[in-house]
Amino acid sequence: MTATINKSELESLLRPHNQLHVLQFWDELDAAGREQLAGQVRSIDFDLLDSLFRDEIDQPDWAELARQASPPPAVRLHERAPGATNPLHITAEAARRAGVAALEAGEVGVILVAGGQGSRLGFEKPKGMYPIGPLSKATLAQIHLEKIRAIAKRHGKSTPLYMMTSPVTHDDTLEFLADNAHFGLAKDDLFVFCQGTMPAVDAKSGQVLLEAKDSIFLSPDGHGGTVAALGASGAFDHMRHRGIKHLFYFQVDNPLAPICDAELIGFHILAKSELTSLAIAKQSPQERLGNFVMINDRVSIIEYSDFPDDVAEQRDANGELVYWAGSVAIHVFDVAFLERSLKLKDTLPFHVARKKAEYIGNDGKLAKPSEPNALKFERFIFDLLPHAERPIVVEYAEEEAFAPLKNASGAPKDTPEYVHRFLLDQHRRWLEAAGAQVAPGVHVEISPLYALDAEEVAKRVKAGTRFERSEYLGSE
Numbered sequence: 285m286t287a288t289i290n291k292s293e294l295e296s297l298l299r300p301h302n303q304l305h306v307l308q309f310w311d312e313l314d315a316a317g318r319e320q321l322a323g324q325v326r327s328i329d330f331d332l333l334d335s336l337f338r339d340e341i342d343q344p345d346w347a348e349l350a351r352q353a354s355p356p357p358a359v360r361l362h363e364r365a366p367g368a369t370n371p372l373h374i375t376a377e378a379a380r381r382a383g384v385a386a387l388e389a390g391e392v393g394v395i396l397v398a399g400g401q402g403s404r405l406g407f408e409k410p411k412g413m414y415p416i417g418p419l420s421k422a423t424l425a426q427i428h429l430e431k432i433r434a435i436a437k438r439h440g441k442s443t444p445l446y447m448m449t450s451p452v453t454h455d456d457t458l459e460f461l462a463d464n465a466h467f468g469l470a471k472d473d474l475f476v477f478c479q480g481t482m483p484a485v486d487a488k489s490g491q492v493l494l495e496a497k498d499s500i501f502l503s504p505d506g507h508g509g510t511v512a513a514l515g516a517s518g519a520f521d522h523m524r525h526r527g528i529k530h531l532f533y534f535q536v537d538n539p540l541a542p543i544c545d546a547e548l549i550g551f552h553i554l555a556k557s558e559l560t561s562l563a564i565a566k567q568s569p570q571e572r573l574g575n576f577v578m579i580n581d582r583v584s585i586i587e588y589s590d591f592p593d594d595v596a597e598q599r600d601a602n603g604e605l606v607y608w609a610g611s612v613a614i615h616v617f618d619v620a621f622l623e624r625s626l627k628l629k630d631t632l633p634f635h636v637a638r639k640k641a642e643y644i645g646n647d648g649k650l651a652k653p654s655e656p657n658a659l660k661f662e663r664f665i666f667d668l669l670p671h672a673e674r675p676i677v678v679e680y681a682e683e684e685a686f687a688p689l690k691n692a693s694g695a696p697k698d699t700p701e702y703v704h705r706f707l708l709d710q711h712r713r714w715l716e717a718a719g720a721q722v723a724p725g726v727h728v729e730i731s732p733l734y735a736l737d738a739e740e741v742a743k744r745v746k747a748g749t750r751f752e753r754s755e756y757l758g759s760e
Contacts, residue, residue: 309497317498337490346590353577358677383546390441398536399450410453418704429467450504477517493643558621559672562614569596573610582670719747733759
């Protein structure tokens with residue numbers, strides 16, 4: 285196998301792009317190292333990389349587009365109340381019935397994006413392995429997979445999970461799932477696949493960085509790589525075999541995600557939408573959430589970093605934010621739309637992020653920059669929105685849908701303590717709605733296998749029950 289490696293061939297690929305430094309340690313590498321490096325070189329589109337570095341690929345003028353935008357078609361939170369009307373003329377009750385019917389017919393699957401590590405948490409493992417349960421210490425992955433099991437039990441039909449990892453989390457995730465017997469999911473209900481990568485380049489020179497002497501620094505290509513990875517992995521074939529028509533999409537760091545919420549799925553189905561997005565109301569104009577907007581009669585998301593302050597601060601006659609709808613990376617996709625989007629996978633724009641990246645210097649030693657030194661290129665799945673027919677946005681309360689774990693303790697929000705508070709507050713609301721009483725200072729955590737939501741809590745907990753001490757309500 286290694287006899288086929290021709291250094292001059294690799295040089296011919298690298299020289300036109302000023303990337304010959306990639307081979308500077310070639311003579312020190314063993315056969316396996318040379319094989320790895322050669323494979324990486326052959327897989328990289330250096331023309332694309334050059335264009336991205338020189339900004340020759342058309343990048344949208346987001347500021348100008350924002351000034352041309354209007355608010356998206358949406359169902360607001362108060363319009364989901366019993367008997368309320370909304371612009372779609374679909375009641376929440378009708379939506380819920382349609383969603384339940386799809387779940388009971390086995391037409392709904394789940395995409396879980398789990399490619400990130402917990403580095404910002406001081407946790408050098410896949411983020412899904414982080415023990416976030418306030419009392420149980422259940423991991424993020426356990427909470428999500430137990431929700432999916434509970435959904436299947438409720439509707440009498442299994443719900444397959446398509447879990448996307450990244451090269452840095454894939455092997456650890458597979459081992460972790462195997463060690464925990466896949467948290468009770470059947471073999472055919474769990475499909476794990478790995479996303480693609482893009483090289484990171486030096487921000488000044490555009491030269492690719494080396495992670496090791498035999499390895500180019502590769503970063504996950506972003507959640508916009510989901511479509512290509514689904515196609516390459518055979519996941520679409522699996523969906524076709526299972527009869528899956530709709531996919532609930534969310535990210536691993538959010539244990540509050542209302543997985544397969546029947547009402548959201550029902551709005552999606554009854555509106556004949558190809559892509560439905562859950563939104564929360566922004567609390568401030570510059571909140572660090574993507575902004576749902578309409579541009580040229582198409583729904584789009586403009587990242588907060590690209591959204592001009594003068595647009596973000598616009599208010600209507602009632603003093604409410606005009607651009608209120610914040611994205612929390614929860615969507616419902618039609619499978620047929622995603623399959624059609626395979627043809628669009630190379631047309632999604634790249635977003636450029638300036639990051640700190642350790643790399644192997646010309647002296648062969650690890651360089652640890654103190655300032656951002658690298659450009660990383662990612663595609664975002666929400667850039668599919670403008671290609672979708674009849675997309676809609678549905679507002680949910682933040683406290684019922686979004687508490688992401690992103691930061692270590694001490695940050696203003698999105699810390700372990702922040703997530704604990706959201707989880708415990710939600711479970712307290714469910715218990716009190718059932719007529720139970722939770723003493724001050726007492727914390728009750730509820731496993732999804734015990735009760736999936738307030739409705740199931742009301743069936744299991746008798747009115748008048750008092751919780752005088754903190755406890756975890758598990759599956760028994």
